[in-house]
Amino acid sequence: MTFFRDDTGEVRSRPLFDESGHPVTNPEAEAERDNLVEQLCALPPIAAVLDAIITRFGTEMVAEVTGRTKRLITVSGGGQKLESRSARATQADSAAFMEGTKRILVFSDAGGTGRSYHASLDAKNQQQRAHLLLEPGWRADRAIQGLGRTHRTHQACSPLFRPVTTDCKGELRFTSTIARRLDSLGALTRGQRQTGGQNLFDPADNLESDYAKAALISWYHLLVAGKLTSTNLTDFQHRTGLELLDTDGVLKEDLPPIQRWLNRLLALPIGLQNCIFDEFLALVEARVAAAREAGTLDVGVETMTVETATVLDDTILRTDPVSKATSHLLTIEVTRRRNPMSLERVLRIADTDQTAVFVRNGKSGKVALRTNARSWLxxxxxxxxxxxxxxxxxxxxxxxxxxYETAWEECSRARFETDWSAEVEEIRGKLDVETIRLATGLLLPIWSALPSDHLVVNRVVDAEGRSWLGRMVFPGDVPALFSKMGLDSNDVLSPAEVARAAMEGGTITIQRPFVCEVKRVRVNARPRIEISGAPANQLAWLKSIGCFTEIIAYKTRVFIPVETADAVLARLMA
Structure with missing residues (x-):
């Protein structure tokens, strides 16, 4: 090749010819090319996923329900032969899987319509299905169609879904689309987002959400400011063809949308893709975590599965004057059995993660597995x-x-295994009893009266199949809710609930024996429960029921001992 400058001054290249008009070649380059072609031709062919599974496990173990009419199978001598398949063969394979004769089933879109592969109570094979979702494509309705083949009514157990991806971060483009469309389809078909996705994806997996869009704007600003380590502005614009600056060298107001940005990243080298995605996902996860902590993360409907649920109280908050529909606040006592992670599973994670460290808390005596998490930006x-x-x-x-400011310290593997097993056995041997309050019924008229810092809609389902749908109301928010609805807030919370709500950071207003607030404060770096607004003429009586006073900044303040808070509050509210 020879280089020259055109009329505009741009450097261009063109083939080089000798005096006879023959092209000039580089023998070294030709030798490297021939060697590369030789090496490529010597590599074994990459088998398709379906063929690789059949080759690995054999046709005796794999049931295939697809639309193809021919397939190559490996015979005993190591050779291959072409086998024809008919509709009757797929039916026989499907029946063999349901009977347990064949342990593995592979089905495609063509085999995912009108068939059932779940652990039916009428089938011989009632073992739990491990459903691996491979190459789901772009259409959410087809993804749901496939997932619905192994998760149906009248089944012995629900399946275990596992979307399969590689370590190439560009694949997040496809799983993100499925996550978004599953949520959208669920909202359209059932009126709730959780119905579509069934929490199969984390909110951070949806790269087309509002959190991801806000993170992309921050990523653009960091790119222009030169604060990213994965790439720089000049190289990124050259590789992707995206123009981020206007004629004045200022970041455009109309920046490329996230769909275009994701599509352009697919053309980048895999190593560069992974570096860019790591920084971008750090921004996304920081926003999702902040929204989750603030209680504003919209995750649709969260299902709370409990052993038993008993309605202790049903308070009518509002009755619609026209339709007579009612809004209720239910007080439900639920019993839950926690499902701890087994020792075998955590050790398997530790053996496959090079950053894993066994640690033990010197104060509580509990153990944990410490691993590196994705950094935030x-x-x-x-x-x-x-x-x-x-x-x-x-x-x-x-x-x-x-x-480094905590009590977590490294410990031996043997100590970790002993303490972990003991904690798991302790957890499995007991049930957690909790009292919750659920605002249910006609919620739209009272939506503004409900707490604004926890917008999650919950469904409580017990072992008998009964369910209650509504918004959770925490004890500290109950008096304010009753006040907004014009109801008497006396005796709404028990003394134990007032103490627990105060220690969790809430401020509870009580009306008897006088109007005051019970809240948590910190004095000398230790938490206390304070009675704010207590009359001066009641100090002697408050001290007689177990409270104590302290003069701080020339002001007498009344506190309740944390250890005996339930008993003291019971005397106060009697």
């Missing part, structure tokens, strides 16, 4: 390193800098 582009603590019943996330 601040609005200034500063990466905040985080770690994840896996506990038997929950996961906790901490900033790496905050970890």
């Amino acid at each position: 601040t609005e200034d582009g500063v990466a905040v390193s985080r770690i994840e603590l896996m506990r038997p019943t929950r996961h906790e996330y901490l900033a790496l800098d905050d970890l």
Whole structure:
């Protein structure tokens, strides 16, 4: 090749020819090309997923329900032969799977209509199905059609769904579309988003949500400011063809939408894709986590499965004057059995994660598995390193800098196994009893009176199949709700509920024996329960029932001992 400048000054290239008009070639380049072609031709062909599964497990173990009429199968001698398939063959394979003769079933869109592969009570094979969702495509209705084949009524157990992806972050483009369309389809078909997705995807998986769109705007600003480590503005614009600056060199107001941004990233090298997605997902997860902590994360309907549910009280909040429909506040006592993570599963995670460390809390004596979590990016582009603590019943996330201020210390594997097993056995041996309040019935007229910091809609389902749908109302919000609805708020909360609500950070107003507020405060770096607004002439009586006073900043304040808060509040509210 020879290089030259055109009339505009741009450097261009063209083939180089000798004096006889023959093209000039580079022998070294030709040798490298021939060697590369030779190596490529020597590589084994990449088998399709379906053929690879059949080759690995054999036709005796794999039932195939697809639309293809021919397939290559491997015979005993190592050779291959072409086998024809008819509709009767697919029916026989389907029946063999339901009878348990064949342990693996592979079906496609063609085999996902009008058939059932669930653990039916009428079938011989009633084992739990592990449904691997591979290459789901773009259409959410087809994804639901396939998932519905293994999850139906009259089944012995529900299936285990597992969407399969690789470590190429560009695949998030496809799973994100499925997540968004599953939610949209659920909202259209049943009036609730959770019906479509069934919580199969995390809110952070939807890369077309409002959180992702806001994160992309921040990503653009960080890119222009040169604060990203994955790429720079010049290289990104050259590789993707996206123009982010106007003629004045200022970031455009009409920036490329997230769908176009995701599509352009698919053309980038995989290593660069992963780096860009890591930084972008750090921004998305930071926003989703903030919304979840603030109680404003919209996740549709969350199902709370309990062992038993008993309605203790039913208070009518409002009756519609026209339709006579009512709004209720139900007080329900629920009994739940927690499902802890088994020791085998956590050890399997520890063996496959190179960052895993066994830790033990020196104060509580509990153990956890510490792993590295995805870092967050601040609005200034500063990466905040985080770690994840896996506990038997929950996961906790901490900033790496905050970890050194806790009591978590490394421990041996043997100590971890012993303490983890003991905690799991303790959890499995007891039931958690909790009293909850659920606003149900006609909610739209009273929606503004309900707490604005917890917008999740819950469905409570017990073992007998009974269910209640509504919004959760925490104890600290009940007096305010009754006040807004014009109802008497006396005796709404028990003394124990007032104490618990106060310790959780709420402020509870009580009317008897005088109007005052019960709230949590910190004095000398320790939490206390304070009675705010107590009359001065009641100090002696308050001290006689168990309260104590303290003069702070020349003001007498009344406190309730945390250890005996229930008993003291019972005397106060009697």
